Amino acid sequence: MKTMTRPTTRAVPVDGTDAACCTPLAVSMRTEAATATAAKRFKALGDPTRLTILTTLAAHPGPVCACDLGDGVALEQPTISHHLKVLREAGLVTSERRGTWGFYQLHPGAAAWVRTTLAALPR
Numbered sequence: 463m464k465t466m467t468r469p470t471t472r473a474v475p476v477d478g479t480d481a482a483c484c485t486p487l488a489v490s491m492r493t494e495a496a497t498a499t500a501a502k503r504f505k506a507l508g509d510p511t512r513l514t515i516l517t518t519l520a521a522h523p524g525p526v527c528a529c530d531l532g533d534g535v536a537l538e539q540p541t542i543s544h545h546l547k548v549l550r551e552a553g554l555v556t557s558e559r560r561g562t563w564g565f566y567q568l569h570p571g572a573a574a575w576v577r578t579t580l581a582a583l584p585r
Contacts, residue, residue: 506554531546
């Protein structure tokens, strides 16, 4: 990541004293790709149902059947499937077919991020 310091554009008073209220911030810049990925993930987590589903998946070490993911929310299976699709498109979960059922788990590349993010949420 790049580190960028914002330019100082503070006015200097007429008497010549330093009027700086604070030191300039050093801001760690994310790459555009990392920012886009984070935004997509946070957008997916912006829905309470998806957040509940992701919390359920984070609590299980292995794949969970889609039929079990509706237990924490009062929604029909097609709606649960839509939410799982959004989570999959955001790169937060992966799925595999076993017969007629889909099994879901945290995406290996996002699992640490998911667990850290969920742990930071107030209970």
